[in-house]
Amino acid sequence: MFFGITPSENPRLKLLKNVVLFKDLSMRELAVVDQMFHARHYLADEVIFDEGEEGQGLFVVLSGRVKITLPVDVDTVLIELGPGAFFGEVALLDQSVRTAQARAIEDAEIVALFRTEFYSLLETHSGIASRISFQLARVLAARLRQAVLNTNRHHEAS
Amino acid sequence: MNRELASGPVVWLGIILTTCLLLVLFQTVLWLVLPVLISVVAYYILSPLVHMAMAHGITRNRAVMVVTILLTIFLAALAIIIYPKVAHVATNWQAKVGDYAQSGAKLVAAAQKSIGKLTPFTSTAHHLKAATDGLKDKTGTTATEKEKVVTPPVVKPGAKVPATEETSVQTDTDAIDDQVAAWTNKNFGDLALELLRWIPSLLLIPYMTYFFLLDGPRFKRFLVQAIPNAFFEKTLYLFYRVEDQLRRYFQGLLALTVLDGTCLGIGLWCLGINAPFFLGGVAAVMAWLPYLGSIAGGLLVVLVAAHDFPADPWLPYQVVAVFAGVRLLDDFVFMPLTVGRSLSMHPLVTVLMILLGGAVAGVAGLLLVMPVLGVVMVAGQIVGELLTDQRILARHIHAKELRRRRARVDLFLN
Numbered sequence: 175m176f177f178g179i180t181p182s183e184n185p186r187l188k189l190l191k192n193v194v195l196f197k198d199l200s201m202r203e204l205a206v207v208d209q210m211f212h213a214r215h216y217l218a219d220e221v222i223f224d225e226g227e228e229g230q231g232l233f234v235v236l237s238g239r240v241k242i243t244l245p246v247d248v249d250t251v252l253i254e255l256g257p258g259a260f261f262g263e264v265a266l267l268d269q270s271v272r273t274a275q276a277r278a279i280e281d282a283e284i285v286a287l288f289r290t291e292f293y294s295l296l297e298t299h300s301g302i303a304s305r306i307s308f309q310l311a312r313v314l315a316a317r318l319r320q321a322v323l324n325t326n327r328h329h330e331a332s
Numbered sequence: 333m334n335r336e337l338a339s340g341p342v343v344w345l346g347i348i349l350t351t352c353l354l355l356v357l358f359q360t361v362l363w364l365v366l367p368v369l370i371s372v373v374a375y376y377i378l379s380p381l382v383h384m385a386m387a388h389g390i391t392r393n394r395a396v397m398v399v400t401i402l403l404t405i406f407l408a409a410l411a412i413i414i415y416p417k418v419a420h421v422a423t424n425w426q427a428k429v430g431d432y433a434q435s436g437a438k439l440v441a442a443a444q445k446s447i448g449k450l451t452p453f454t455s456t457a458h459h460l461k462a463a464t465d466g467l468k469d470k471t472g473t474t475a476t477e478k479e480k481v482v483t484p485p486v487v488k489p490g491a492k493v494p495a496t497e498e499t500s501v502q503t504d505t506d507a508i509d510d511q512v513a514a515w516t517n518k519n520f521g522d523l524a525l526e527l528l529r530w531i532p533s534l535l536l537i538p539y540m541t542y543f544f545l546l547d548g549p550r551f552k553r554f555l556v557q558a559i560p561n562a563f564f565e566k567t568l569y570l571f572y573r574v575e576d577q578l579r580r581y582f583q584g585l586l587a588l589t590v591l592d593g594t595c596l597g598i599g600l601w602c603l604g605i606n607a608p609f610f611l612g613g614v615a616a617v618m619a620w621l622p623y624l625g626s627i628a629g630g631l632l633v634v635l636v637a638a639h640d641f642p643a644d645p646w647l648p649y650q651v652v653a654v655f656a657g658v659r660l661l662d663d664f665v666f667m668p669l670t671v672g673r674s675l676s677m678h679p680l681v682t683v684l685m686i687l688l689g690g691a692v693a694g695v696a697g698l699l700l701v702m703p704v705l706g707v708v709m710v711a712g713q714i715v716g717e718l719l720t721d722q723r724i725l726a727r728h729i730h731a732k733e734l735r736r737r738r739a740r741v742d743l744f745l746n
Contacts, residue, residue: 209550210549212553212556212557212564212568213557214564217734217735217738218734219734220731221562221727221730221731222561223565224723224727227565227566228566228569230565230568230569231565286564286565288569290572294383297383297387298383298386299386299387
């Protein structure tokens with residue numbers, strides 16, 4: 175591209191560089207991944223996905239805030255996510271259904287990486303995809319550890 | 333929660349009507365539609381090569397460039413190899429068509445004679461006349477008359493020819509020749525011009541394939557931007573499913589064509605037919621048109637066999653046996669291995685749609701009906717699934733309401 179901006183100057187890439195999943199990637203590698211993202215804009219209160227839907231990919235928040243809630247109790251927020259956070263990551267690994275609802279709290283810029291495209295990345299740029307997979311495994315392991323600790327604390331308290 | 337619904341009769345009616353409308357439209361711009369279709373097929377076949385090159389560290393631009401150059405070299409080499417043969421056929425076109433038509437007529441007559449010998453009770457003139465009275469072809473020749481063509485008499489030049497059955501048969505075959513010659517004289521010029529008109533369109537194929545390979549993913553993302561948020565995830569999922577099916581279909585079809593062409597070529601070579609692999613390849617390509625294409629391809633090779641070996645009356649039957657064998661191999665071994673996971677369509681629907689395509693848009697309709705139906709069918713199913721998912725529709729209405737409210741927020745001053 176003759177007149178495009180270089181990866182290091184691209185503001186979206188700078189935002190993505192702060193995401194845990196992509197922190198091991200260089201700006202050039204991130205530019206390869208960026209070509210696979212689908213950018214979406216959600217208004218405050220708009221549903222991003224529903225519980226029970228077949229998950230197709232991972233969402234990364236670039237700006238705005240998103241809440242994750244359970245359908246039985248939509249007022250209780252499981253977690254609030256801001257810029258740099260990601261959700262729906264399990265769908266990157268398998269075709270399971272979403273276990274919660276995601277909804278924008280305020281206007282949000284979000285990018286989505288779909289499982290089929292991630293598999294394609296594994297074929298064409300296995301080095302980049304394996305580094306993302308490794309970070310994803312770390313995040314999931316940390317969440318599992320935290321869940322076990324919480325369960326233990328709950329048992330001790332009761 | 334599985335919200336997927338099977339397509340109902342209304343969706344299918346819409347699919348059939350849309351297919352017919354598109355065929356009528358495409359018929360008028362066939363010069364553009366055909367190269368685009370071939371380029372899309374080339375895109376699906378070549379994209380694994382691009383991915384393979386990218387996996388070795390080559391950038392997309394360079395990988396696409398290399399693959400397109402290789403494709404162009406391959407097509408040029410193919411043209412150089414095939415051109416002399418095509419030119420030879422073109423120069424002898426008029427004579428060849430007449431020869432093949434006459435060989436076909438002789439074959440039919442020989443077949444009738446054989447049947448007559450096997451079943452004497454049907455071989456009397458009265459029975460045959462009654463049976464063939466309704467089968468007068470365009471040349472005005474009946475099958476009973478063609479039967480007499482089998483052994484044309486050898487007549488010395490200048491000698492008076494007795495008015496026997498053989499001479500009347502000779503007159504009939506001459507009539508066929510005259511008809512065929514008149515037809516080729518009338519149409520050959522038009523056909524040659526038509527072929528010349530196609531050359532610029534066909535030159536577009538490598539050009540379009542290059543840009544499909546280079547910008548295909550970017551174009552897909554551009555299209556996806558137009559999908560509302562509520563439909564986004566499900567539509568994209570269906571889109572990828574369809575694309576995966578199409579890719580598998582075209583790649584499988586290519587593999588199937590190579591396998592079919594090779595097997596037919598080997599079979600015809602064993603029978604001693606001229607240019608066996610060329611004929612096998614042509615028949616395998618013709619088989620892309622389901623059911624009818626296989627029959628047409630088989631008939632073509634049978635005609636060639638009947639023409640090239642008139643002294644061997646059993647050869648055409650051996651060719652038919654080879655075709656039947658390869659067909660069985662195709663159905664039970666090759667097809668499940670290659671196109672097994674393609675778009676599933678009922679055989680009756682397939683044949684009816686081919687006939688409908690031919691009726692609506694002629695030869696162009698016959699060529700295009702299957703790919704057009706495949707794409708329209710999948711698009712119809714996607715729209716059907718989305719429009720019957722009440723939760724997605726409700727989310728879409730909710731999002732629209734949010735946008736409408738946002739747009740009106742500063743309009744009314746207190």
